[in-house]
Amino acid sequence: MFLPRPAQAEVLSYDGGFLAVSAVPGSGKTVTLAALAGRLLERGLPEPCPERSRRDSGVLVVTYMNSAVDNLTHRIAARLEEAGVQQGRYEVRTLHSLAREIVLEQPGLAGVVPGFPVLDERTSEELLQRAAERWLAEHPQIWEDWLAEDSAEAREFWGQRFLEMARAAISIAKNRRWRPREILAHLEEAGRPPSTPLRAGQPDLLRMAVETYALYQSFVETSGGLDFDDLVWRAVDLLEDHPDLLERLQRRWPFILEDEAQDSVPLQEELLALLAGRPGNWVRVGDPNQAITSTFTAAHPRHFRAFMEWPDVRTITMPQTGRCAPRIMALANHLVEWTCRRHPLPEVRERAFRLQRMEAVAPGDPQPNPSNEKGNVAIHSRGYEHREREELPHVAGLLERYRRRFPERTLAVLVPTNEVGYRMAGVLAERGIPHDELLESSSQARGVAGVLAALLQFAAEPLNRDKLARCFEVLVEQEWLPLEAERGRLARLLRSCMAPEQLLFPAEGKDPLSPLPAGRATPDDLVALVPLFNLLRRALYAAALPVDQFILALAADLFTRPGDLATAQQIAAHLRHVAEAGPALRLPELAEELERVASGHRRFVGLGEDDLGFQPKPGRVTVATQHRAKGLEWDLVCLVGIDRYWVPHDLQQAFQGSYLEMGGNPTATVQAQLRAAMGDPEASGDMGEATRQANLETIAERLRLLYVGITRARRHLQISWSRTVEVYGRDRPQEATPVLSELAAFLERVGR
Numbered sequence: 085m086f087l088p089r090p091a092q093a094e095v096l097s098y099d100g101g102f103l104a105v106s107a108v109p110g111s112g113k114t115v116t117l118a119a120l121a122g123r124l125l126e127r128g129l130p131e132p133c134p135e136r137s138r139r140d141s142g143v144l145v146v147t148y149m150n151s152a153v154d155n156l157t158h159r160i161a162a163r164l165e166e167a168g169v170q171q172g173r174y175e176v177r178t179l180h181s182l183a184r185e186i187v188l189e190q191p192g193l194a195g196v197v198p199g200f201p202v203l204d205e206r207t208s209e210e211l212l213q214r215a216a217e218r219w220l221a222e223h224p225q226i227w228e229d230w231l232a233e234d235s236a237e238a239r240e241f242w243g244q245r246f247l248e249m250a251r252a253a254i255s256i257a258k259n260r261r262w263r264p265r266e267i268l269a270h271l272e273e274a275g276r277p278p279s280t281p282l283r284a285g286q287p288d289l290l291r292m293a294v295e296t297y298a299l300y301q302s303f304v305e306t307s308g309g310l311d312f313d314d315l316v317w318r319a320v321d322l323l324e325d326h327p328d329l330l331e332r333l334q335r336r337w338p339f340i341l342e343d344e345a346q347d348s349v350p351l352q353e354e355l356l357a358l359l360a361g362r363p364g365n366w367v368r369v370g371d372p373n374q375a376i377t378s379t380f381t382a383a384h385p386r387h388f389r390a391f392m393e394w395p396d397v398r399t400i401t402m403p404q405t406g407r408c409a410p411r412i413m414a415l416a417n418h419l420v421e422w423t424c425r426r427h428p429l430p431e432v433r434e435r436a437f438r439l440q441r442m443e444a445v446a447p448g449d450p451q452p453n454p455s456n457e458k459g460n461v462a463i464h465s466r467g468y469e470h471r472e473r474e475e476l477p478h479v480a481g482l483l484e485r486y487r488r489r490f491p492e493r494t495l496a497v498l499v500p501t502n503e504v505g506y507r508m509a510g511v512l513a514e515r516g517i518p519h520d521e522l523l524e525s526s527s528q529a530r531g532v533a534g535v536l537a538a539l540l541q542f543a544a545e546p547l548n549r550d551k552l553a554r555c556f557e558v559l560v561e562q563e564w565l566p567l568e569a570e571r572g573r574l575a576r577l578l579r580s581c582m583a584p585e586q587l588l589f590p591a592e593g594k595d596p597l598s599p600l601p602a603g604r605a606t607p608d609d610l611v612a613l614v615p616l617f618n619l620l621r622r623a624l625y626a627a628a629l630p631v632d633q634f635i636l637a638l639a640a641d642l643f644t645r646p647g648d649l650a651t652a653q654q655i656a657a658h659l660r661h662v663a664e665a666g667p668a669l670r671l672p673e674l675a676e677e678l679e680r681v682a683s684g685h686r687r688f689v690g691l692g693e694d695d696l697g698f699q700p701k702p703g704r705v706t707v708a709t710q711h712r713a714k715g716l717e718w719d720l721v722c723l724v725g726i727d728r729y730w731v732p733h734d735l736q737q738a739f740q741g742s743y744l745e746m747g748g749n750p751t752a753t754v755q756a757q758l759r760a761a762m763g764d765p766e767a768s769g770d771m772g773e774a775t776r777q778a779n780l781e782t783i784a785e786r787l788r789l790l791y792v793g794i795t796r797a798r799r800h801l802q803i804s805w806s807r808t809v810e811v812y813g814r815d816r817p818q819e820a821t822p823v824l825s826e827l828a829a830f831l832e833r834v835g836r
């Protein structure tokens with residue numbers, strides 16, 4: 085039975101109007117939202133205004149994650165059963181499924197066919213990559229303006245920066261409902277014709293991004309579907325243009341309850357505001373201090389904060405939480421208070437946090453706070469000497485000791501980037517520590533991509549001895565060939581092969597050992613390598629097939645686990661799209677593309693483990709980025725890599741996304757120039773000012789990210805950083821972030 089805490093009881097007393105609920109981590113916002121839905125249905129849905137009918141009306145609950153839909157649905161059903169309510173109409177929807185349902189109310193008026201497809205994130209990303217590659221292919225001279233030194237590595241690096249700029253511009257444009265032709269027309273009016281550099285050696289980044297937006301949108305329209313932003317855009321347009329439909333839906337859903345409101349983007353907020361109407365009934369639950377996507381999406385905590393300031397909005401803070409031990413909770417509170425009151429940058433004091441405290445639950449609460457254990461919070465403020473050689477191994481040792489001492493507890497290591505996560509997972513794997521990965525792509529998925537990339541590279545160059553040996557090494561690494569003890573010697577033999585084709589297709593009567601160095605290869609070696617040779621022959625026979633069929637044909641021979649086969653199918657679909665976008669591409673180029681995916685240098689949505697509904701398992705270490713950890717909790721949390729580069733402190737340092745070659749942050753510049761071009765009086769198109777504002781946002785968001793990381797820990801917390809890290813094979817010195825020293829000093833004052 086749900087026994088509400090004081091603030092939860094205040095939320096449950098809601099009977100209409102606009103309400104904002106700011107809920108601290110672990111305060112039970114989801115269970116409160118479900119209980120409120122049940123309470124409203126139990127009361128019989130009082131009318132929002134006299135002219136609306138009760139018939140067929142219900143409660144609409146909106147969330148942003150598929151995994152939350154079932155959870156909320158089951159909780160509401162349990163609440164109604166507990167209250168003995170036989171009839172209670174409610175619907176739980178993701179924002180995108182809601183938008184699709186609205187569009188399908190009048191598909192003809194919305195300009196779609198009834199069975200239109202919705203492009204998932206992976207498909208949208210592939211279309212964007214195709215658009216960017218098409219634009220760059222049509223403007224080869226851009227590299228002369230952009231690159232100080234033309235090389236494959238430089239083109240790859242700046243090609244990814246171009247993709248980031250285009251992605252950011254599209255997100256802003258679609259959330260403001262700006263079409264590419266409309267933006268281009270504004271640029272023409274402002275005297276910025278095509279191919280005009282902003283200054284010598286500096287291409288027009290905004291025009292590049294907008295023209296890529298136009299290409300991307302043409303690909304989306306050709307597919308016959310809508311991406312997620314288009315879907316919400318069509319729904320908003322439909323409701324604005326057809327008041328009768330809007331009124332009907334307002335009668336259908338007289339109460340709207342919104343979860344994770346801090347992650348709402350402007351277009352989504354417009355949709356829910358239309359459905360709620362004014363006066364209307366709209367409850368928005370979220371935590372602005374856990375908004376951690378504002379630097380790379382259109383979401384920003386200022387939107388939820390602005391809603392709290394509406395004159396007709398009532399705000400309730402839910403401060404009590406049973407998640408964290410008192411010392412961990414005090415540390416999180418100090419981070420918020422120090423930032424709001426004493427951070428050296430006034431803009432960060434205003435932007436980073438809402439000043440609200442986490443409070444322990446009262447005695448007798450069904451979810452009591454864990455008690456402080458001796459030394460349960462540790463901050464290595466002086467830093468480890470080296471991340472790869474000291475910090476990660478030490479953290480792995482700590483995790484191993486903890487899981488042996490407390491086998492019933494959960495534990496996690498939270499990393500700043502996917503790359504650090506891959507390295508951390510590698511250290512755990514070397515030590516045989518069981519772990520789960522919540523990263524952009526898991527080691528299992530990268531392994532599948534790596535095997536297929538090696539085979540595709542061999543099929544592209546079958547006479548290349550290095551490609552032959554590489555196939556062998558990758559297949560041994562992935563345990564497809566159980567020859568670990570002989571790996572080094574056999575790999576050297578294959579690299580010394582004088583005629584690879586004679587190994588695979590020996591002439592009749594010819595000594596099969598003859599292609600290998602005399603006296604160094606034995607008949608037993610050939611027997612051991614027979615499975616490899618059989619597979620490579622199949623790869624050569626399949627090389628004449630379209631690339632997706634090549635991948636699927638080999639996957640059937642290589643993989644038996646359903647997850648591996650599913651990953652191979654995703655890879656096949658990705659390469660098919662790449663081949664369709666570039667008809668002139670041949671196997672070497674497609675093999676290079678797959679190698680970028682396997683190495684993590686190509687963003688490939690959908691290549692990771694399915695973490696919907698993920699729950700930590702006792703005794704298994706979760707490796708996750710700090711972003712992916714949101715919504716989860718563990719008994720022990722180790723935060724690694726918390727240095728000054730990851731949590732900046734001032735504006736006089738290097739920032740992720742800012743490049744000296746470009747004079748600042750090109751993505752932030754494109755965003756600011758786009759807003760300025762479309763009439764936003766607060767936006768500056770100057771790269772220096774745009775970069776400054778982006779850096780301030782980065783500082784604020786990283787502090788919120790640190791807060792999220794701290795508040796994932798229930799019983800034990802360790803925070804560490806390293807004075808040296810490895811970047812592209814070279815050691816780079818790092819500096820301490822002052823906020824870590826501040827937190828360590830606070831711990832000394834309150835006692836560890």
